[in-house]
Amino acid sequence: MSFLASLQLALYALMWALASATHRDERPALLHWLGFSLTAAGQAALVAWRPDGPVWLTHTGSSLATILSLALAGRGVLVFLRQPPRDGFWLGMLAVALPALVWIGPGDTPTRVAAMSGFNAGLLMVAFWLARPAFVQEFGLRIALCATLPAAALLGMNVFFVVQGLRRVPVDIVGANAISTSTWVLTLVSAAAFNFLFFFLVTIRLLQSLRRQAGLDALTGLPNRRAMQERLQLEWERARRYQTPFVAIATDIDHFKRINDRYGHGMGDQALRAVAKTLQDHVRETDHLSRFGGEEFLVLMPQASAATDGLRLAERLRSAVAAMRLSGPDGSVIGLSASFGVSEYLAEDADSDQLLRRADQALYRAKHQGRNRVELQAS
Known part of the structure; x- marks a missing residue:
């Protein structure tokens, strides 16, 4: 069965080789x-x-190969989880194991x-202990328990x-006996569980990354309209269920078309990125900011009132944008400004579109x- 295990593990190596050629991040x-x-x-x-x-090769060499393989697996798990690889531990174990077995x-x-x-056993226990917190945090307790098996x-x-x-007690893992069979069956099953589980986790992370990218604006890195509409619906449903206020702030860069017409679309893109960063630097940590389309941005403020929190934030954002200066391709200084409309969730709103409509009207x-001013929704 050892030859069968060797073939199976070689196939897993081929799987990881192909995966590494296409999954650059991992x-x-x-x-x-x-x-x-x-x-x-x-x-x-x-x-x-x-x-x-x-x-010496088939006995001592195979023992050293076993220890090295587990060290590579354990360090790989830490690297996958974006944790410190703890090189001192792995190298220390190998430095002790090599002369000891020789x-x-x-x-x-x-x-x-x-x-x-x-x-x-030491490698397995330390790898488990180091990886456990990050593993549970990213993938949850249920998958972590599966990885533990x-x-x-x-x-x-x-x-x-x-x-x-x-x-x-002599241990024979080559002959036809119960210990040999149990050892190789357990090795085959454990290897399959480890490799397929982590291939599954790599796939999960890839899908999550693709989903995040699908919800981001490529130019500014902010959530795009689709992602913001999903967030808006969640906030609206929460406000409706718990009767908690929240605010929408619509903003639009003033005279943006003039920038594109005079300096070109490259300068327009630079202005959008700069405004996005300025807005991001001034919203609260609990707020949600997105590029809602063109030169328009949208801010959602959970647990906020339009007449106080909303107006105050909108005025702070307006002042920050008005203070911005960009250098044009001809050396000229380009000033920017933006207009803001502030609205608040109302209990009588039939859907979230009504909230956005009032923000757009403002x-x-x-x-x-x-x-270059802030307006509140009509009362």
């Missing part, structure tokens, strides 16, 4: 798991080579098995081998009353 972790699968496949192949192969040699099988399994199974197997080695009044 490539560092995937390369770790590629190394883990290749090293584990080599270890299983060395065991399958017994008793014909060189004894000193023990291939002849003293019980001691070698106990030492190898002890290192393996293969690690717990391997830990149990290694603890068993430590006990057997300390008792000087913005329209601000435009027609001279621009």
Whole structure:
């Protein structure tokens, strides 16, 4: 069965190699798991080579390969979770394991098995402890428990081998016996669980990233109209359920067409990015800001009143935009300003569109009353 395990692990290595070629953001972790699968496949192949192969290679070499494979897997998990890789720990374990196993040699099988399994158990426990908080935070407790199962199974197997080695009980994982069969079945199942689970998690993260990107405006990096409409609906439903106020502030850059016509669309894009950053720097942490279309932006303020919080924030944003200065391609200084319309959720609103309509009407009044001003919804 060791040869079968070697083939299976080699296929996992191929899977990670292909995945690393297409998943640039996750490539560092995937390369770790590629190394883990290749090293584990080599270890299983060395065991399958017994008793014909060189004894130092098939016994001591396979033991070192096992420890190295788990170190690569564990460090890869930390890299995947964006955690410090703790290089000192992994290198320290390998630095101790290498001379220890060489000193023990291939002849003293019980001691070698106990030492190898002890290192393996230590690697598994530390990797689990370091990865646990970030894993639960990103993927939830249920998936974290699923990830624990293969690690717990391997830990149990290694603890068993430590006990057997300390008792000087010979352990045969090559012949046709219950321990050999159980060892390789557990290895096959654990390897499958680990590789498919983390391939699934890589896919989840990729889909989440694509979903986030679909909700972002490519120019400014702010949420786009679609994402903001979803947020608006959530806030409107919350306000309706709990009768809590919230505010919408519609804003539009004044004379934006003149900037495009005079300086070109590149300058217009620069102005949009600059205004977006200025607005983002001045809204509250709990507020939601989006580019709602063209030169228009929308701010949602949960737990806020239009007459106080909304007007105060809109005036702060107006002043910040009015203080902006951009350098034109011809060296000229370009001043900017924006108009703002403020509205508030009303209990009689049939839907969230009515809130936006009042904000747009207030913005329209601000435009027609001279621009660079703030207007409140009509009472």
